[in-house]
Amino acid sequence: MTFRPRRSVLYMPGANARALEKARTLDADALILDLEDSVAPASKGEARSLVAAAVKAGGYGRREVAIRINGLDTPWGVEDLKMAADASPHAILVPKVAEAGDIVTASRIHMAMGGAEATRMWAMIETPMAIFNARDIASAHQAARLSCLVLGTNDLLKETRATAAGGRLAILPFLSMTVLAARAHGLDVIDGVYNDFRDEQGFRAECEQGRILGMDGKTLIHPGQIGVCNELFSPAPEEVAWSHRIIKAFKLPENEKKGVITIDGKMVERLHLAMAERVAAIADVIAG
Numbered sequence: 001m002t003f004r005p006r007r008s009v010l011y012m013p014g015a016n017a018r019a020l021e022k023a024r025t026l027d028a029d030a031l032i033l034d035l036e037d038s039v040a041p042a043s044k045g046e047a048r049s050l051v052a053a054a055v056k057a058g059g060y061g062r063r064e065v066a067i068r069i070n071g072l073d074t075p076w077g078v079e080d081l082k083m084a085a086d087a088s089p090h091a092i093l094v095p096k097v098a099e100a101g102d103i104v105t106a107s108r109i110h111m112a113m114g115g116a117e118a119t120r121m122w123a124m125i126e127t128p129m130a131i132f133n134a135r136d137i138a139s140a141h142q143a144a145r146l147s148c149l150v151l152g153t154n155d156l157l158k159e160t161r162a163t164a165a166g167g168r169l170a171i172l173p174f175l176s177m178t179v180l181a182a183r184a185h186g187l188d189v190i191d192g193v194y195n196d197f198r199d200e201q202g203f204r205a206e207c208e209q210g211r212i213l214g215m216d217g218k219t220l221i222h223p224g225q226i227g228v229c230n231e232l233f234s235p236a237p238e239e240v241a242w243s244h245r246i247i248k249a250f251k252l253p254e255n256e257k258k259g260v261i262t263i264d265g266k267m268v269e270r271l272h273l274a275m276a277e278r279v280a281a282i283a284d285v286i287a288g
Contacts, residue, residue: 003281004064005029006148007217007233008226009190011068013038014047020054023063028226029217030064035080036071036095044076048083055087066091066122072106081106085115093150097123099133100140107144121145126152127159131174134181141185149182150219151175153192167209179214191215197222207232240283243276 010028012019014035023031033054039047051067067089069080084092094106103123110119121144123137124130130137140146153171157163162170175191182189191210194203207229210218217233220226235243245263250273255261260269 003278003285005217005234005282005285006064006188006190008220008229009066009150009217010220010223010226011038011193014051014067015039015043017050020050022223024059024061026063026223026226027230028063028220028223029230030066030090031060032066032068032093032219033089034068035076036068044070048076048080052083052087055089064090066093068093068095068124069106071096072109078109081110081115082113084119085110085113088116088119090118091120091122091147093122093124095124095152096127096130097125097137098127098129100136100144103137103144103146104140107146117145119145120147122148122150124152125149125178126155128156131156131177134178135184138181138185138187141187146187148188148190149178150190151178151192154195156192168206172213175210175213175215183214188216189214191218193219193221194225195221197225200228204228204232234286235279235283239279243279243283246273246276247280 006029008028009030009032010023010026011032011034012023014020014033015038020033033051035044035047035051055065055067067080067084067087069084069092070076072078072081081092092106092110094103097103103121107121111117123146125134125137134149138146138149153168156171156174160171168175179189194206196202203225207218211232218229220229246268249255249261249263249268260267262268
């Protein structure tokens with residue numbers, strides 16, 4: 001199995017040619033070239049052309065490149081999806097996914113337009129209905145080529161009339177439900193944005209909270225947030241070292257067929273081996 005770090009996932013406005021060029025030099029794990037929220041209606045066509053040219057030109061190196069299209073129920077969504085099918089990014093981020101059928105439909109239309117099967121689908125989880133249906137949405141991962149759930153916390157706050165005060169206390173159940181749904185079906189899940197990009201202390205605290213909740217990374221709105229995000233969502237050195245010890249121990253001839261072993265007086269099961277292999281693999285990619 002191939003593991004891919006998605007610690008820092010940076011939104012880049014599709015209508016901004018300079019931003020699309022600068023993205024090639026940033027240390028983000030993934031980029032979302034955005035055609036939706038950050039682009040005014042009058043600029044949708046221009047943004048689509050700029051994003052198409054940027055993706056086809058390449059030059060993004062190891063960075064995972066996703067295109068966030070407009071909803072298929074908008075005047076721009078179908079043309080966005082058609083462009084994405086031609087440009088072949090790593091992923092297509094579908095907004096306002098409310099039920100499993102939404103992401104399956106987007107995937108099937110993309111394939112019918114000649115889209116590459118290797119292009120994955122990412123689903124925005126940003127409405128109350130999406131939270132209620134998170135398990136069903138995640139369960140459609142094979143039919144929809146779905147690999148990642150992306151939380152839209154600003155929209156969740158708006159739709160629920162909650163606030164982000166108190167360490168996002170009001171929406172913590174929504175975040176945890178999404179993590180559970182993703183993990184039940186082997187998907188990654190990316191936390192929502194932190195709006196005050198000048199507030200490093202607050203941003204750091206929210207990254208730490210997301211890591212505790214089980215998030216794989218966080219969506220970002222400013223390049224200045226990348227460094228802290230990469231730091232906090234990377235496996236700690238001691239975690240990597242312990243993971244390598246577990247892997248090495250299970251490879252010993254006397255342990256190859258055991259389900260449980262002891263390392264330094266600690267009981268270690270094969271589920272810990274699977275966790276260790278993931279940590280070690282991601283650490284190797286980050287180091288590389």
